[in-house]
Amino acid sequence: MTARLAARDITLRYGDRVVSTRLSLDVPDRAFTAIVGPNACGKSTLLRAFVRLLRPGAGRVELDGREVAGYPTKALARELGFLPQDPLAPDDIRVRQLVRRGRFPHQSLVAMWSPRDEAAVAAALAAAGVADLADRPVQELSGGQRQRVWMAMVLAQQTPYLLLDEPTSFLDITHQYQLLGLLARLRDAGHTVIAVLHDINQACRFADHLVAMKGGRVVAEGVPADVVDAALVTEVFDLPSVIVPDPVTGTPMVVPTLQGE
């Protein structure tokens, strides 16, 4: 396993509240990494540290051995694409205009819109399956469509890395699986995908590399089939369960034994 992106002994805090202490994590290249854990376990915070939205109090986040804090903002934006949980779309904006904004890190102060930008936007719209929505106002779209439009915006950025903070949170179950399928295809196309996910079964099914966190620490990481067992689920989620093979993919499937007592 090679890793261009890594956290080395980082301490993360919001003001006085320490979230993680001396956390280290290597992100495998060209793989789908899912980060799971209970609420407030520090998984979103870790993601924000990777994309430099939060600077570690100690330790380093490195890309190719160089601290991300040292990268020029646009240079880093050509490497790491990020989709937060609740991005804001301006009123009145249309899908194509929104996706075009993903080209910002490739443009200089005065450069005009180039054929390369146009091609990148067309490719991103197609990859996210929203080409037919390109001229629609974003406000009119359903939640699932909107999330794919935001994916297209990040894809237009043409970054090797795609970091997504709970991308399935506000979607119904069909759209959840469609989006995860899209992420798997992007991984197949050579992207490195890092997603914070809520559902451990979905993480097991789609991810190559699972990172389980609790209390700001990485409790376990590795191939889902190797790391997910009842003991881990109890430790991380405090939930008694049995693990059975997913009848469709054979990946681990967590079935809670709690029955409402």
Added chain:
Amino acid sequence: MTAAGPAPGATTGGGRTVPRSALLVGAVALLAVVAVLSVGVGARAVPPAEVVRALLDHQGTDDHVIVRDVRAPRALLAVAVGAALAVAGALIQTLARNPLAEPGILGVTAGAGFAITLGSALGLAAGQAGELLFSVLGSVAAALLVAAVGRRSPLRLVLTGVALTAVLSGVGLGLRLVLPDVFDAYRFWSVGSLAAREQAPLALPLTAIGLALLGALLLSRALNALTLGESVAHTLGAGVHRVRAAALVLITVLSGAATAVAGPILFVGLIVPHLARRPAGGSVPWLLLYTMVLGPILLLVADVGSRVLLPTGEVPVAIVTAFLGGPMLIWAVRRYGAGAL
């Protein structure tokens, strides 16, 4: 959802049938017409053909002198002040994510007014040059103070600006109540006007406005990124703090310079961005281009109105913009709904 998207250019719920560039060209043409009319209209009417001749082929007739030395500079002033206030309004509304924000919200207008009051109380702000200087100093000082306290978040910025405005207005009012002479000087400044301002030293403020307008256009793509929220802007490579600081500097220069040369003219900075927002379709560069043309149109029309409304003399232009601006805001809200705000 299986419905296919409409063809490009087709009318949808939002409705954009005219290309944005065509709309801009139309607005610029309208601006040219309004500018020529504004130079012709006044106590002595000059026909449009004569206006053009005066500018291109100066003969030294009375009409030509009026056009060249009085009305054309005044129209230029209206264009510059209108563009400056409108763009400053578009910038602050974008930055604060608040449709009710206007340039004065940063305390710039109150700062200028307070400085004029203080300056004339000390006997220093005499004459147009003195007023100009104090006005600039006051607006810059107020903007720096507000930016220093409130730069962390747009909400803090707005709250700080409102608080500072209240304090400065209160103290200024106190001074003026105690010192009647100061009140007289302030009274004339406080109603924004373009009349007889064309004789003031204008080269510097107009240059500052021109440069700041250019800067706003250069910054507009980064502001586009900022409208997607701080996290996205940051990870798109638009340094949020730098972009915000640059926008604050531009707002201060634009509204400070405009207030310095014309006094406080309210409403232009509030209304024009609302009129431009829907056609701009969520794009900051287009919003700025439209406001840059619509602001001057509004102020030129108001200025013409200020010259012809009363048979006996002039109404200060700020009063006309207020009369025009109120109904226009209500129209915009009714036409586009609160979503347009």
